[in-house]
Amino acid sequence: MTIRHVTDSLGDLLVRGENDPQRRAAVAHLAVCGACSVAWDEHAALFQQLGESSGLAAPSEEALAATAAAVQREGFAPRPIGRRIVVVLSLVVAVLGLGPVLAVAARAPAASGGVAAVLALFAASLAGLSLVRPQVAVLVPGLSLGVALAFGRAFQLDFDVPHSFKCLRLELAFAAIPTIFFFVGQRGPRRVLSPGLAAAGLAGAGALAGQAVLHLLCPMETSLAHQLLFHVLPVLVAMTAAGLFALRRNRRTAVWS
Amino acid sequence: MAAYAAGDRLAFERLFGRVAPRVHGFFLRSFNERSVADDLMQQTFLRLHRVRHLYAVGRPLRPWLFALAARLRLDELRRRQRWPRNLTEEEWARMNDGVEGGQEVGDVGEAEHVLIDRAARVQAALASLPESQRVIVHLNRFEGLTYKEIAQTLGTTEGAVKLRAFRAYAQLRKKLRDAHDGDDAVAPVSVAGVHRGVTS
Numbered sequence: 192m193t194i195r196h197v198t199d200s201l202g203d204l205l206v207r208g209e210n211d212p213q214r215r216a217a218v219a220h221l222a223v224c225g226a227c228s229v230a231w232d233e234h235a236a237l238f239q240q241l242g243e244s245s246g247l248a249a250p251s252e253e254a255l256a257a258t259a260a261a262v263q264r265e266g267f268a269p270r271p272i273g274r275r276i277v278v279v280l281s282l283v284v285a286v287l288g289l290g291p292v293l294a295v296a297a298r299a300p301a302a303s304g305g306v307a308a309v310l311a312l313f314a315a316s317l318a319g320l321s322l323v324r325p326q327v328a329v330l331v332p333g334l335s336l337g338v339a340l341a342f343g344r345a346f347q348l349d350f351d352v353p354h355s356f357k358c359l360r361l362e363l364a365f366a367a368i369p370t371i372f373f374f375v376g377q378r379g380p381r382r383v384l385s386p387g388l389a390a391a392g393l394a395g396a397g398a399l400a401g402q403a404v405l406h407l408l409c410p411m412e413t414s415l416a417h418q419l420l421f422h423v424l425p426v427l428v429a430m431t432a433a434g435l436f437a438l439r440r441n442r443r444t445a446v447w448s
Numbered sequence: 449m450a451a452y453a454a455g456d457r458l459a460f461e462r463l464f465g466r467v468a469p470r471v472h473g474f475f476l477r478s479f480n481e482r483s484v485a486d487d488l489m490q491q492t493f494l495r496l497h498r499v500r501h502l503y504a505v506g507r508p509l510r511p512w513l514f515a516l517a518a519r520l521r522l523d524e525l526r527r528r529q530r531w532p533r534n535l536t537e538e539e540w541a542r543m544n545d546g547v548e549g550g551q552e553v554g555d556v557g558e559a560e561h562v563l564i565d566r567a568a569r570v571q572a573a574l575a576s577l578p579e580s581q582r583v584i585v586h587l588n589r590f591e592g593l594t595y596k597e598i599a600q601t602l603g604t605t606e607g608a609v610k611l612r613a614f615r616a617y618a619q620l621r622k623k624l625r626d627a628h629d630g631d632d633a634v635a636p637v638s639v640a641g642v643h644r645g646v647t648s
Binding site: 199201202237240243244247248249250251255257262263265267268 | 457461476486497594617
């Protein structure tokens with residue numbers, strides 16, 4: 192603890208509990224630093240003066256009653272629509288998520304069109320669910336990997352590199368679409384909880400949708416190495432970038448989430 | 449809060465009775481207008497009611513509640529100044545930092561005000577701070593939030609809060625010292641050593 196640590200943070204230190212480690216370190220520092228000790232006492236005196244004179248009139252009984260009545264008019268029942276959406280989306284995600292799992296288990300060949308449709312629907316549901324339950328984002332990398340394992344047949348390293356980068360670009364572009372909509376939607380006063388996770392989930396869902404499209408377009412989808420590097424990795428990159436960007440942006444412009 | 453979020457009406461009433469005056473005080477400190485504070489308090493609780501299902505059990509309520517209130521405060525500031533919706537807390541602070549608040553304390557030490565008690569003097573000094581600093585002092589001293597919690601509440605950085613708090617408290621000390629120098633009738637408060645163990 193140095194003189195700057197104490198003098199720059201007097202207000203912060205004084206509202207902390209007596210057992211708070213930062214406060215205890217500051218108090219220990221006061222014993223050896225005269226300048227900090229004087230600053231601390233001055234600030235404590237100011238705090239005491241402020242505390243003795245908050246100077247704010249209490250709200251009137253009418254204002255309190257009007258506010259309480261306005262809230263009570265809205266009712267106290269849980270919000271059924273939000274809950275129903277979560278249940279429906281969760282069911283869709285669970286049912287569609289079984290597809291890749293079963294395919295892995297059975298090593299069954301699947302028609303690309305059908306797989307793409309299932310994955311696209313799955314990604315859309317996942318995107319919706321990410322907004323109301325951002326925690327689902329943690330499932331996305333596993334799902335992406337599951338799809339790659341389901342359709343990659345051999346770990347061939349001789350894949351077409353220029354075409355592989357097209358796959359990567361396409362997936363990142365798909366990831367960008369819902370993510371941009373998310374950030375635009377977050378500009379107003381309505382914000383979701385855990386914006387980092389929600390943004391990561393949305394980006395991951397978008398990239399999964401891109402992965403779905405690639406089942407129709409990619410000629411190298413049976414190469415596991417290609418799948419891991421250019422189908423699964425973009426999902427992780429998109430999720431990490433979106434999540435970090437959301438956290439940074441949230442720290443700058445948003446409020447508690 | 450968890451019981452209220454689960455639909456318990458009595459829990460709401462208990463919570464409301466406890467925190468409504470604090471929310472009202474937050475707005476009154478910022479805008480110095482009772483009717484505005486009444487209106488924003490109502491909006492805060494309506495918003496809290498609509499997002500109560502998002503409350504994470506076990507998380508401290510105060511920073512969350514004041515974050516809702518702070519968002520409404522910023523909306524009100526934007527509406528008053530006809531600012532664009534994306535104007536941030538930091539931009540507001542930069543514009544507002546040099547602007548004095550609604551009351552002035554400079555004449556407190558004059559002869560006709562010698563009998564004003566210490567509390568009124570402190571209130572006047574506080575009211576004379578720019579709004580962007582007043583809100584920091586309010587959340588720190590009267591709501592007991594740390595600088596980190598204030599930064600989360602207002603949507604800014606801890607460093608920015610530290611700087612605004614430093615300036616605000618320095619200005620308060622100066623104003624109260626100036627007022628005291630002009631008025632020997634009222635003794636200054638001395639708490640040397642007292643607050644090393646206990647604060648508020």
